[in-house]
Amino acid sequence: MTETTPRQRARIETEAQIAAIGNRMVDDDGVDGLSLRAIARELGVVSSAVYRYVKSRDELLTILIRDAFTQIADAVDEALAGHRSVETLALAMLEWSRGHPNRWALIYGTPITDYEAPREQTVVPGTRIMVKLAEMVAETRNDAEAAPESGAKPRGSVATSESSGRQRQSMVAALQPLRQGLDELGLDYDDHVILETITIWVAVVGLINGLRFGQFGPGFDDVEDDLMSGVVSRLGE
Template identity: 40%
Template structure:
């Protein structure tokens, strides 16, 4: 299956060990977070000596970078799978929550506390734009002639990040709002900030998904003017 047939035995072995290392890494991350990831512990679990892993990853940082890349890839695939069925933003939102709750630490690897000085490789920003493209398509289809908000006007002049996607400014605004609002609920929920509060986070998430169906500007019945 795939290109593993054409590769040399050395390459096949190398790839297999690399994925095995990453599997153990994910297990550690899920249990104790990314900060507790230890090459030494992985080596011990695999029954090999510590320095052996340096044949496969230049160091802890490269391993984590690879894990981040895989996490982005997984999220992009999950989003694209549902977007390809013609799902609306609400459908994507539910897939996003499922994906995040499957492995909270994987979500935090992408959207969690950044390490000062770390810069994502070019490849990752590419995957990020894949996700944006699916979101833009879904949001543009939802309400083709939504009224342009003041912020949407600002976005009309700063739409480089959309990568040439033909979505109208209102859709750009909606995508960013989709992203920030759902991330707001999700990250606080996964971080346990709602823990002792009693209410059901799923309903708050649902309320925000519902709100995203409404037009984004100041609502007509709103306060002041």
């Protein structure tokens, strides 16, 4: 057992405190409100002291971003444990965004200027939900193939309208980067599943962004969930 000296304990304690205060500051005032000097003040310490624990503001940002990705993915997982459906996933994301609007913006809004999230630290937690969605979409598709119950199921309708052949061709290339990303996680889906996944994903994230960022104007506070359900069900036809 690697024993921890009191100093080490104090260190990780302080680091945790800094992250906690930082999270609270983002929650309260957005990412612009995140100030190392203010954190120092709150810790009752001079400003330069916090640089002993975080190398820079950007490093703290990375921690907060990783935290946020993990939190929302956990929340979604928990919700899906109750009822596994795309709607549940979407509503769980929406719910989390409502509780932490500024944290939502931190991960799904405009990236911070001159800050590049180190992919090796953020990719895995940042893709958990989308991967889950792809899984579920793939399952649904398998179910449909195994038991095609209604003629209304849009099987061949993918290749409707003109230019279907060319479309199919170029689609493969267009989906290549995403397929590659899934590959690296050991997943392999066909084009239809990937396109379906990305469509649902951008719609869900787009709707939440619109609501959180006030792009649709006011008056949506009481109908957010219904709107999301409406959009998701429209997508599921």
